[in-house]
Amino acid sequence: MNLVLEADAKKPVYLRIKQAIVQQIKTGEMPSGMRLPATRDLARQLGVNRGTITMAYDELVADGLLESHVGRGTFVAEPYPHGHHDNGRSAGPVKMSWDGLFADSAESHVISSLLDLYQVSTLRDVISFSGSFPDNATFPLQEFRNSLHYAVRTLGAEVFAYGPATGLEKFRQYLATDMLESGIRLTADEILMTNGSQQALDLIARTFISPGDTVIVENPTYPGAVNAFSLAGARLVGVPVDTNGMRTETLEQVIALKRPKLMYVVPSFHNPTGACLSRERREHLLAIAQEYGIPIVEDDYGSDLRFEGAHLPPLKARDTGEHVIYVSNFSKSLMPGLRIGWCAAARPVIARLTALKQNCDITTPPILQAALWDFCRRRKYHGHLEKIRPIYRERRDAVIRLLEREFPRGTTWTKPEGGLFLWVTLPETIDTTELLLNVRQKGVVFSRGHLFYVDGGVRNTLRLSYGNVTIKQIETGLTILGRAARELFSRNADRTADKFLTHTVPLV
């Protein structure tokens, strides 16, 4: 393999290697099925370190241009990858070929980003500031086991039968009452239980979006929402955010141009920045929704995780015109593995979401709904919140302490009043992919910021999740990360500032 790298010193080496490989795949010099040199060999050949090659290969695998098989190496992928590399298995006379059989939507790259985030986030033996996971050590195992026990003993077979698609009646009643405390007034039949927020977003996307419809989102935003809307064929239009959340002053112009079907927002502890939409902007956003008749999907995964500052009412609490489709869950504030969330909206919306939910998976497991209902009504959930809030505040403070102490000058960050992560902007000469490459070898990972943008995004931002790391890990991990950032900063100091845009499909 004879790679010719572009002579552009401003571009990181791994990107130039990647580009050269893409070129050869396009021209057919590297045909489908061709095995690439081992990273070690190519690194020697090009005189770069091996990690640089790994990073280039990794991105190409994520883009679907290469396929990696553990123990066998890395290959140029088929235009539609199929099973014919699996020569190890003896096959019948006519082996199925999956070429071209998948729907276009299933072939798009968008849907791989959550998986990538998850896989990076759950690497063993690393200090992970990646996935926004709550701390496993806080899980109230004993109390929840009691609730499981209670549900089986007192409700019996009912919780193992098919339940209603909308969810357990008494749990929805509990939620309706509980939401009153946030100022949200609705009844149990305006609620649909879902398998976490992610299912609610998928159902909403499939219910509202026809291919080509536009959805307005914050930019950056939660990739799981981007994927759900994109899979349904939506075009995503991003509105910039600042420390007070979405900059609603630009919204009317965007609406006039793009005629969106929906607006998706995370007003409290916005993912990924941690920002809260200000009270004024909440009112402004609702007024715009009313004015133009555009529904708002409010992702309120995190209100319960506020550890300081004044409570801000959810949009749904001020939703006099019923424009808000409210989504929440217990994944960040209690335990993600329960896979329990809910959606609250006007009856015509709930009716359609419910019919679709029934066709997706019939119902959310009644046993888990029943146990969680018991857990909540015994006020164990509220007790749990009391317990975890100071823990996360302490971690946020530790992260900020380390950011101040260890990171290059010019680094800025948000200071969220709740939630599990904050957002860091490094000096523009630092590419976070290069940074990740450097620190991953040293056992530290984080989420690169450009993964959260719908338009490629800038290369110098990152999300630091402090949900599932101890104070000690924060100190160790961010010392390593800060040092690596400083090194890159001084090495790149001679580069003119340039913002690398990702070259592929928008977010993802």
Added chain:
Amino acid sequence: MNLVLEADAKKPVYLRIKQAIVQQIKTGEMPSGMRLPATRDLARQLGVNRGTITMAYDELVADGLLESHVGRGTFVAEPYPHGHHDNGRSAGPVKMSWDGLFADSAESHVISSLLDLYQVSTLRDVISFSGSFPDNATFPLQEFRNSLHYAVRTLGAEVFAYGPATGLEKFRQYLATDMLESGIRLTADEILMTNGSQQALDLIARTFISPGDTVIVENPTYPGAVNAFSLAGARLVGVPVDTNGMRTETLEQVIALKRPKLMYVVPSFHNPTGACLSRERREHLLAIAQEYGIPIVEDDYGSDLRFEGAHLPPLKARDTGEHVIYVSNFSKSLMPGLRIGWCAAARPVIARLTALKQNCDITTPPILQAALWDFCRRRKYHGHLEKIRPIYRERRDAVIRLLEREFPRGTTWTKPEGGLFLWVTLPETIDTTELLLNVRQKGVVFSRGHLFYVDGGVRNTLRLSYGNVTIKQIETGLTILGRAARELFSRNADRTADKFLTHTVPLV
């Protein structure tokens, strides 16, 4: 309201009433939002019994032409129903109108049929031969609680964290080993855990089907599959079934004409007929799949429920060319509320299904997977099967005894060797919608056969599920049903035999 009924004595009265209402809605005589007379009043006015009106209204609600609000009455629906009947709630100045906002796919009627089946099936205080539910009384509550307990105690926080999208590694390993007993050879990484079979079907449909693609199904078939494929935009083409399952001899002609993307089959205890695809036809079907390169989706929900006769290997066991996407679950053979199923297929298929699964709901709840894994590896699942098989055989025998004794001459039925239901064909002059209307008042319900057809189907078939009824209920319920059928039979004896085709969208 002044309804003029068609003077066609061959047509059941409720259908004529329905037709007259449709007419008035179309002409605008009955505008959107208009409240219909109470069933009691209209019955008096037309001189028919009240149940006849109820049946007409019910069908119109199912068709989306009427909307029913408990406690307030029945109204003519908006073309796109929205919130403005909810005048009880005080609203803000500009109330959201949902008119025209939903995606076309969400507006189609197809997705309501499962919901209907579920709602009829779970009516209280009736003897239900409807939904194919296992018997709640058989659920091994104590043993499963032990497994939940074990999972929490020994696996701890891990089972409440986000798990891998593919599912719990050790459960997939267990399933791979267990499937060997059925002759299926594969490894854990060719398995994806899903929320029951329904989610597997939804994922498969979304992964393979682009709008307009054709899927071949048995006719009649499982409505949940019809809905999943239809939602993804598939056209369904039905191949007739007999007591040996799908009539594969017609298949090649259909393939030549329709160029299908997939074939969906339920080879064992076919839903709704209970038939098993014969050994010869299994081989034939596989040969055709190989010949034409068309994947088969094999829904094997019920092999474990065989209570007599010789075991037939799943298609997947003979799938030398890897054409079969195998789907199974624990819903019928253990407890549906677990919502645990799985899909086994070639790696390129599993890879795409997994990426989509992650975007649908991240993962199937790890705690339930872990508990079920423990339950299975302690051989409690196999013990459970031993216990339930004779129960269902005894019930099937009771149903057949009653069919022989109580039903009009000319009635025929299948005699399944396993599963939870059988299929009855009444004399052609009997309309099962009329029959259901008559017996529902007497506390008996069943599933009308035409709901299972992709092309409207005939009006004189029904599915009798014996999964969740006692022998005593079978005797009482089928005595009532048989008597009602005999009455309709003698009353309609003078009618010329005519098969009513459903007038709406094909079931979808």
